[in-house]
Amino acid sequence: MNAQQQLTPPAIGEAWSGQGGIYLGLRRYPEGLCHVIVAEKDLPGRHAYGDYGVSVEATSRTDGRTNTAILLAREGKHSAAIAAAGYTADGHADFYLSAIGELHHAWQYAPESFSEDWYYLSSTQYSAYGAYHMVFENGWLSLDVKDHERLVRPVRRFLQ
Structure with missing residues (x-):
């Protein structure tokens, strides 16, 4: 077992000391069952998805890490993905832009941690324009x- 596997998570919706943010519980990903952590605060400012009019392969509704990697490979055309991937907290530099399913998971389990006044962008493309x-x-x-x-x-996220 590695050090992360030996950790005991807090209650869902509470900050997890040393893990970079608020604990959202467990979700299944391609690599297995993972703990999900969301930053405690929104990034400063607002950010665009980018690449208006261009269809990209960032279409996963559940895996923001994969979507973000696809967007970052587009060399500076996706400011929201760049900002999310550049975020660090508690020594962790593995953050990414949430897929729409991950945002929905956050709404289900920790909605009070988010602003109700504005929309949150996901890494999930709908079309070349949306x-x-x-x-x-x-x-x-x-x-x-x-x-x-x-x-x-x-x-x-990290493996359970």
């Missing part, structure tokens, strides 16, 4: 034009 976002006031999942600027909350 990407999905989440409204925490009512749990509304929708899509928006890629060049509109929205809030970003980085997320990270």
Whole structure:
């Protein structure tokens, strides 16, 4: 067992000391069952998805890490993904832009940790012109034009 596997998580919705943010519980990913951590605060400012009019392969509704890697490979065209991937907390530099399913998971388990006043951008593309976002006031999942600027909350995960 590694050091992370020996950790005892706090209650869902509480800050997890040393892990970079708020604990959102467990989710299944390609690599297995993972603990999910969301940054405690939104990134400063607002950020656009980017690449308006260009279809990219960042279409996973559940795996923001994979989507973010695809967006970062587009060499500076996705400011929200760049900002999320550049975030660090408690020595962790493995944050990424949430997929729409990860944002929905956050709304289900820790909605009070998010602003109800603005939309949160996901890494999940809808089309060449749109990407999905989440409204925490009512749990509304929708899509928006890629060049509109929205809030970003980085997320990270690690194997249970």
